[in-house]
Amino acid sequence: MGQRVGVEFNGKKCYPLSSKHKSSYFYNINKEILKRVQENLYFGITLSEDMEWKTFITNITKRANSTLEFLRRNLSHCP
Incomplete structure (x- = not known):
C-alpha cells in the first residue's frame, strides 16, 4: 500500500494494537516483525x-496539572 502512494513506513515506529481479541498474527513491514504494544x-x-479513555485522560490531567503548577510558580510574583 505505502509503495503505491510513495510512502515508506518505518517498522520501528509502527505498532499493531489488538482490540478485544488477542491476535496470534504477526505483522511485518519490509520483512521486519512489528512489536506489539498495549x-x-x-x-x-x-x-x-x-x-x-482512562490512559489518555490520565496523561492529559498530568500535563495540565504540570502546566498549572508552572504558572503558579512563575506568575506568583507578578503584579
Whole structure:
C-alpha cells in the first residue's frame, strides 16, 4: 500500500494494537516483525487495546496539572 502512494513506513515506529481479541498474527513491514504494544500515542491521543479513555485522560490531567503548577510558580510574583 505505502509503495503505491510513495510512502515508506518505518517498522520501528509502527505498532499493531489488538482490540478485544488477542491476535496470534504477526505483522511485518519490509520483512521486519512489528512489536506489539498495549497502548500507543497517535497524533497526541493515547490509544489502548481496551479502547478506554482512562490512559489518555490520565496523561492529559498530568500535563495540565504540570502546566498549572508552572504558572503558579512563575506568575506568583507578578503584579
